[in-house]
Amino acid sequence: MDAGATLPHVVILGGGFGGLATVRALADAPVRITLVDRRNHHLFQPLLYQVATAGLSAPSIAAPLRQILRRQANATVLLDEAIDVDLAARRVRFEHGALDYDFLVVATGATHAYFGHDDWARWAPGLKTLDDAFAIRRRVLLAFERAERESDPGQRRPWLNFVVVGGGPTGVELAGTLAEIARHTLPREFRRSDPRRARVLLVEAGPRLLAAFDPSLSAKAQRQLERLGVEVLTGTAVTAIDAQGVRLGEQPLAARTVLWAAGVAASPLGRQLGAPLDRAGRVRVAPDLSLPAHPEVFVIGDLACVERADGTLVPGVAPVAKQMGRHAAARIRARLDADSTPAPFHYRDRGALATIGRMAAVAQFGRLRLSGPPAWWVWLVAHIYFLIGFRNRLVVLLDWAWAYWTYQRHARIVTGADAEAVPDPDGPPP
Amino acid sequence: MDAGATLPHVVILGGGFGGLATVRALADAPVRITLVDRRNHHLFQPLLYQVATAGLSAPSIAAPLRQILRRQANATVLLDEAIDVDLAARRVRFEHGALDYDFLVVATGATHAYFGHDDWARWAPGLKTLDDAFAIRRRVLLAFERAERESDPGQRRPWLNFVVVGGGPTGVELAGTLAEIARHTLPREFRRSDPRRARVLLVEAGPRLLAAFDPSLSAKAQRQLERLGVEVLTGTAVTAIDAQGVRLGEQPLAARTVLWAAGVAASPLGRQLGAPLDRAGRVRVAPDLSLPAHPEVFVIGDLACVERADGTLVPGVAPVAKQMGRHAAARIRARLDADSTPAPFHYRDRGALATIGRMAAVAQFGRLRLSGPPAWWVWLVAHIYFLIGFRNRLVVLLDWAWAYWTYQRHARIVTGADAEAVPDPDGPPP
Structure with missing residues (x-):
């Protein structure tokens, strides 16, 4: 075992804007970080519609997580998918293994929802x-x-x-x-x-x-x-x-x-955290983004439900996720320093x-x-x-x-095992 | 019906180097051209290994066929897959329809072969x-x-x-x-x-x-x-x-x-042309690249088996396909001018x-x-x-x-419905 193994272990689930911001904000903290994502890349989601409409190629808006973090020596990246979280044992089980954590940051985001259809x-x-x-x-x-x-x-x-x-x-x-x-x-x-x-x-x-x-x-x-x-x-x-x-x-x-x-719905992992959810499945976190009964677990980004002073929810956009990630990192640092003064998250709306x-x-x-x-x-x-x-x-x-x-769009390339895999109304169901 | 409908109809199967060269060489010929490919793009195959090894993104080496040919008014591009050729009726049947031709150029290439495995x-x-x-x-x-x-x-x-x-x-x-x-x-x-x-x-x-x-x-x-x-x-x-x-x-x-x-094997369409095939399934064409009994049908590119004077076969590379495409186009022009002097194809080896x-x-x-x-x-x-x-x-x-x-490779993005779709030796067969 190397010396690093004795440092507190921060496990971060999800390499989107929130998770990545947390990792980076802990670059010089005395912790071991493991970032786990089921995909190998960070995606610049605000430009995803350009890939969908053939204006940009995928590598223009996506970069391998391990390439982004290659110089951050305290961070390990793993490709895996979280199955469940054992809050009492402080353990996350993945499709291909398990990790024990001292701090957990859940940033698994949202997917689209069809409202029952x-x-x-x-x-x-x-x-x-x-x-x-x-x-x-x-x-x-x-x-x-x-x-x-x-x-x-x-x-x-x-x-x-x-x-x-x-x-x-x-x-x-x-x-x-x-x-x-x-x-x-x-x-x-x-x-x-x-x-x-x-x-x-x-x-x-x-x-x-x-x-x-x-x-x-x-x-x-x-x-x-x-x-x-x-x-x-x-x-x-x-x-x-x-x-x-x-x-x-x-x-x-x-x-x-x-x-x-x-419509969007929060990642199903939120249901396993024992905290109340809102209608879209987001986790109602404490003001500092932690789970009410588990100050060592933070929920950030699109998975978190946070109200502003005026009663509206903070929106599910990249700047919010980044600010939340930095906030969670700051709270982890504070707790390492045995500082437990409450520090609620405030979204600074930049437009x-x-x-x-x-x-x-x-x-x-x-x-x-x-x-x-x-x-x-x-x-x-x-x-x-x-x-x-x-x-x-x-x-x-x-x-x-x-x-x-x-007016040309350079990525007008149709690929896919069946290049004509549009559901055919006259054909059998896929 | 527009005036163009009375012009001879040249149907070209396959938008690779050979098929595309044929279309372009007929740009100012008095013909209607229909280029049919089952994919929407021309692929610059010599750099495909760079896409496979994450050095280039797909749109860098592929361009939509209709974009390439948008200024060539006598050419129509269709996305479809040829099922069979009726040489007597001069008709190609596709998955979604059929086309009658006056001249046919078959340029459907090759795929990899596992030699019986x-x-x-x-x-x-x-x-x-x-x-x-x-x-x-x-x-x-x-x-x-x-x-x-x-x-x-x-x-x-x-x-x-x-x-x-x-x-x-x-x-x-x-x-x-x-x-x-x-x-x-x-x-x-x-x-x-x-x-x-x-x-x-x-x-x-x-x-x-x-x-x-x-x-x-x-x-x-x-x-x-x-x-x-x-x-x-x-x-x-x-x-x-x-x-x-x-x-x-x-x-x-x-x-x-x-x-x-x-290993490579020629496209299975070659088997339908009634001409002898070589061991790799390539069509043994006449010296002018036409089918022995059908001077209105040409086979070019990786699907054609052509011997050089020294007995070796011309190689299955892009320059050969392009030269063959231009040769087929020249033969079509000659036949439109009622010129039937034999004009064998000669590969000019540029290295x-x-x-x-x-x-x-x-x-x-x-x-x-x-x-x-x-x-x-x-x-x-x-x-x-x-x-x-x-x-x-x-x-x-x-x-x-x-x-x-x-030393970075920018396209290191793993996608695919199942991002881990590597056959798992311990899992069920795909």
């Missing part, structure tokens, strides 16, 4: 992982290919109808980008069908898009989307999704491509950004509201800046500059 | 498509992850043994790059296992590597590989491959990662290149033989030059420069 998942994929992004890319690109192959206009139409469900940032990004692809990227390339005839619908059950933003920005986002060619339907509930398309209220719409951006398309975005920073090109530039600079790794920033910038001037 | 495919993936490359990337990266997770040195060893079967250009490239990854890219990132202890074996049944090259270059390639840390075993037959590893002659070797670069690793390659041009850095520079310039699309060239150059100086 799990059968919709087959027809309306969501966007959380790189594999999700590849699945969406494949469906979108193949829809245009199917339309080109189809000689009967009645059969062709459903392949050119694209429905995005959910008017939050992801839905807005996807719908805006799909409209751009149909109107600008593809038209010259097809001979039999006309991609410009594609309809892109963005459906939101609530009264407005981007509910987390100021209502004036919601209205501006809607106008910018409509200028790009997106049909925006607010106050419209999706009541069914199947092989033929969607039902909007009572109205059926034939659409072969439906994308889900409507919110949502992108829509070329030179189209909205942003709010305190009382400042931006939209159109100024918001888009802020969004671009912020996202390039926060991308992990210098190389990625440079390549992403180059890819974007290229895409911007040429 | 199809059960080896599960344990030893080959490298022909992007999906193959992703599968190899996943296995190689996960092998190092498994080694890191494994605490028992006896259990760890097989995860650090890599066997590449086949000493042709692909095998040499894979083995050289694997050794580089183990020795230079990964070491600082692992805490429990040492990637430098990985063994990379290159196994060739014949007496020397790179049999298509001059023997002096084979010897140089072997020395360069050994300097990179590859163990080269020539004259060694692989007699078994299973969950535990390989058998080399009578000697078993425990290895969890075996890559297959040993051969094989890369091994950093500053390590071999090249021969006529009597000129190069190895080491000069050959590597020629290889680099040639491959960047021939990459389709300016953007790709620039980004690939940037990626390589970055990888060269930092």
Whole structure:
């Protein structure tokens, strides 16, 4: 056993923004850290929609966790999946082993949820992982290919109808980008069908898009989307999704491509922590982000339910997760120093950004509201800046500059064991 | 019906180097062209090993066929898979329809072959498509992850043994790059296992590597590989491959990662053309590349068996396929002009290149033989030059420069529905 084995062991589950921020904030702490993730990479999720819409390749927004942490000598990275947590024994069991901890940070995030309609998942994929992004890319690109192959206009139409469900940032990004692809990227390339005839619908059950933003920005986002060619339907509930398309209220719409951006549910690991959960499955943590009865266990990021002074929840976005990760690290350091003064987590809101398309975005920073090109530039600079790794920033910038001037999207590659693995309404279930 | 419908219809099956060259060489011919491929992209196969070894992302070496051909008004691209050819009716049947042709060019290439041991495919993936490359990337990266997770040195060893079967250009490239990854890219990132202890074996049944090259270059390639840390075993037959590893002659070797670069077989479509085939399933075409009894049907690229004056076969490489494509196009033009003078295909051999690793390659041009850095520079310039699309060239150059100086490989991302989809010797069959 090396000397390090006697140091307190911090186990961190999940290498997203929250988990990674915790690891880094403990770089010079007298602890051994083990970061466990079931994937080998950290994902820059805010740009995942660009992979889904063929604008960026996967390695541009993902980096191996062990590459990111290769210089942090007190951190070990393991590829494994947590099965359960034994809080009394301070032990996490994984698919391929177990680890004892002195401190545990649970940062396993969220996945998409279909609100009791799990059968919709087959027809309306969501966007959380790189594999999700590849699945969406494949469906979108193949829809245009199917339309080109189809000689009967009645059969062709459903392949050119694209429905995005959910008017939050992801839905807005996807719908805006799909409209751009149909109107600008593809038209010259097809001979039999006309991609410009594609309809892109963005459906939101609530009264407005981007509910987390100021209502004036919601209205501006809607106008910018409509200028790009997106049909925006607010106050419209999706009541069914199947092989033929969607039902909007009572109205059926034939659409072969439906994308889900409507709901998230917290990671199921939250259920094992013995603490109360909110409706979305998030863990109601103590003010310092620890579990009420277990000050050595912290829950951070999208898995944590934290209320602000005004009663609203802190949002499930990257800056929150990072701040929570640094807070959990600070609490671990304090406890190592036997300092147990309560230190509640406070989210410092640095603003919110949502992108829509070329030179189209909205942003709010305190009382400042931006939209159109100024918001888009802020969004671009912020996202390039926060991308992990210098190389990625440079390549992403180059890819974007290229895409911007040429309207080309360089990652329009369909792969997958069955390159046509779109569920076929006439075929057997997958 | 538009006026174009009365023009002769040229159907081209396969959008590889051969098929694409045919389409382009017919750009200003009075024909309608339909290019059909089961994938949506042209693949720059000479760099596929870089995707498999995480050095390049897929979009850097692949471009959508319809993007490449968007300005060629007489060409239509369809995504579909040919099922059979009715030579008498001049009709190709596809999975989703059928096309009548006046001229047919069959350029559906080759796939890897296991010489009657199809059960080896599960344990030893080959490298022909992007999906193959992703599968190899996943296995190689996960092998190092498994080694890191494994605490028992006896259990760890097989995860650090890599066997590449086949000493042709692909095998040499894979083995050289694997050794580089183990020795230079990964070491600082692992805490429990040492990637430098990985063994990379290159196994060739014949007496020397790179049999298509001059023997002096084979010897140089072997020395360069050994300097990179590859163990080269020539004259060694692989007699078994299973969950535990390989058998080399009578000697078993425990290895969890075996890559297959040993054999190719021509596309099964060749069997439907009524012409004699060679042992590898290639079609024995007439001297002008047409089918003996069907002057309106041409077979080109890896699917065609063409002898040179000295009795050797023209090799299955990109320059040959391109020259064949241009030849088939010229023959179609001649026949449109009612010119039926025989015009046999002659391969103009512009030389051969094989890369091994950093500053390590071999090249021969006529009597000129190069190895080491000069050959590597020629290889680099040639491959960047021939990459389709300016953007790709620039980004690939940037990626390589970055990888060269930092030893990092930016595409080390493991994806796949089951991120650990390596066949598990203890698990059920896939």
